[in-house]
Amino acid sequence: MFFRMLRGILVRQKGKMLMIALTIALGASLATAMLNVMMDVGDKVNQELKTYGANITVYPKNASILNDIYDVEGGAQDAYLKESELGNIKTIFWAFNIVDFAPFIDTTVSLDDGGEVTLVGTWFNHHLDLPTGESLDAGVSSLRSWWDVTSGAWLDEQAMADADEAMLGSGVASRLGVKAGDVIHVKASSGEADLTVVGVYDAGGDEDDQIYAPLDTVQRLTDTDGLLSSIEVSAITTPDNELAVKAAQNPAALTIAQYETWYCTAYASSICYQIQEVITDSVASPVRQVADSEGEILEKTHLLMVLITILSLLGSALGISNLVTASVMERGAEIGLLKAIGAHDASVSGMVLTEIVITAIIGGVVGYFAGFGFAQIIGQTVFGSAIEMKAMVIPIVGVLVICVSLAGSIPAIRTLLRLRPAEVLHGR
């Protein structure tokens, strides 16, 4: 009978129920859209910010002190990192957050015109098979994705011929008057080479006056086989808080519980710490500006979305509250009658609540899909890419919708409980 009554209400009063479902759908769709975007926006913003390069740099212990104090670059160097340990970076606790990295070794070479220039050896799109069984293409082709290749193309390590190849900064290229396809001669400390220019790039900075070549080419020219002078890492990080700041100064000062929390959170400092653990005699440090602003932007975006979500849910709670109260008022005689023929308050309230929950579920499902559509629109207009469907959103929206609908029906239920059959049944 209960179901026949429910069916009666839902089918034969569908106009009213539809209004309530619509209100709920609206709230649910906003919540879905916001939650989906919020959960995906972290990755999206990171992807955007990744184009601005690495956010962690790794130096050999001694060199990094020199670099910090004297700000020297590419000068005489006696400390190196080991190339063989590079893959370890993808084995740390936060390996998943490491999106890209590239090793560097640099030296000064002299050119045929008598001038000197910095030659940087690195990975471009280096294919890496990890100890974990995964594989990865890492290197500057994505770490320096803002480079504007004005002539030729990106150096492709996979398609490299036997001859040595290189990419020239626009400054060097114009000084030498060369373009893609030309060959230049360079002389380094331990050898010389003819480099085929495969591309000329415009980086808008110091790099325009440098030459970039594959890592092993430069190692050969400087007799530093298997050695690196630095590593740049691009990692997705959590914004720093007090704990992260304290830990960054001295991890040993933390209590065990704090240490665990810190170690298991993707702070830039804990990722740095973990990189140091796997790369012998290294110092990893966050490139502050980028790491911080990334976190800040994310935090602000999240806050905004949480606020919009709360407001939209509040709005729909008010809407539901109005509609349900109005419909209970309208049904005063009917509810009075049900009470008169023996329905207890609990069963009448249960009935009304069940109607609302069913309506809420219908509205919620419709709202979820509509909201997912909104999220895609937001994704396309703001980020120019689709928003990934997060499974987590479903239970969250479900619980929110039910809570909001129930909260919205409280005034109606109170009206209903106060309703006395004697007062509504006799026409006056």
Added chain:
Amino acid sequence: MSLLELKNISKIYGELKALDNVSINVEKGEWLAIMGPSGSGKSTMMNIIGCMDKPSLGEVLLDGVDISKESAKNLTTIRRDKIGLIFQQFHLVNYLTAVENVMVAQYYHSLPDEKEAMEALARVGLSERAKHLPSQLSGGEQQRVCVARALINHPEVVLADEPTGNLDEANENIVLDLFRQLHREGTTLIVVTHDPEVAEAAQRTIVLDHGRVAREVINENFAD
């Protein structure tokens, strides 16, 4: 012992005494009419007898139980088990069919039984209209559904407040015939009305005025 005993009941709204020291006994199987001008306290009295309201003063014994002291929750249970209600405005659930409206009363009482509900509708001559919604029924038909609903749980007392107030002559007669039939079967009937014709159908009429019993008339011509 009478089925229903009102002992010196009063219902007071501020200054106004809607009922003023009324005492009435109703025997089992009796057919009683309550008459009186508008505002004389008829509905107030019906609410009290029907366990939908409590008197300000006095006692109401239904089957020996003093219902003037019961909690609202217990009153609901007593009402469900012992009383069948019929109203002037019918009060059918508008999104349920005729038979479902009868079954609702079964549902809150015990268990809905569609077959029994259909029999009740057959009794009031509405077998054909069982699957219709109230909006598809005439006033007379709606009131007959209400009679079927009031009877379905075999109540001790059927209470009707102006049951024919919204009906034409023909339908009024149909409803009165149903009441006669109920009376023959031994159902106790209390019918509030201001229609003398309806009152004359009963065995006894109590006339209220300003909340008091003005007079009591035994219908000498009462015929089963």
